[in-house]
Amino acid sequence: MLLDAKHSHLVVVDLQERLMPAIHDGESVLRNARILLAAAARLGVPVTVTEQYPKGLGNTVQPVQEALPPEAVILAKTAFSAARDARIAERVTTLRSAGRDQLVVCGTEAHICVLQSALEFRRMGIEVFVAADAVSSRSPQSVAAACARLLHAGCHWVTTEMVAFEWMGEAATDDFRALAPLFR
Template identity: 35%
Template structure:
């Protein structure tokens, strides 16, 4: 498979909502959850600067709240946010239409939960003929469910990259990476990414 082409990418942010998890469920995993939020906020900010479309989903927002503030604040002005009822984004007609409207065939998936909504979305999009890339350090499920979800995706042939790998696929050259950093010095780098 070739490197990830940013001109053919759309980012899909899945269900990173303020009330998705009760606070007590995150006690053990708070650092991992917060790191995922930072990675997604950075990816969406980079996407904004590179004109990569972003589609955001919110599962049952009346119950689970809306997209967490650090990500919401980093979203491009043109990002589309839609409610989600089926676990797989592709199984929601409005979300599928928003993805198709981007004109992109490579979908970069981030969000929660790795073993359910991210996995279902990746599998259904892959089955529909899309190239699907799951960003493993920008997805989350509590406890061992995260690793189980990644294992399932790997068994299905879904591509997995880190935030760092995605960034360098999008940049391609040292000069492009340096120029991006110089131009966007206000954008803090997430853990694991060094320019």
């Protein structure tokens, strides 16, 4: 199954000020999250950003905030799984009812909040795509364990380029011309 921008919803999990310095390959995660956000903004894909206990971990990092489309929604949570937060679950469910049944997930930490969110949204019957190069944890071993578990549970392990190019669908478009420089 290919991703379709008209059926997708991007969820950015916990890319926060006090967490990112400890994340393995954090700069790459931020770069790829920003590419996903640019593609989402260009192609009309709704964006939801979560913040795990922002009082303790800070807000979403500035580079991500700067890349957010104006319609993006930032929601704080204390549950590790975004699906357990009533406001986030309601937003995902509302967008799903409107045909947005493909959830693209990026963020941190792969083995905690990303994993729990993806598993629970998958259990709800939503098709979940985790952007492998836009997720990480404090250790690479945790990312590998999360990958194995998510794949076993039926989630899709994809890359930022896979997401963006599937959303675009073809090269002979203004969208492709606008987004192609992000991949050079």
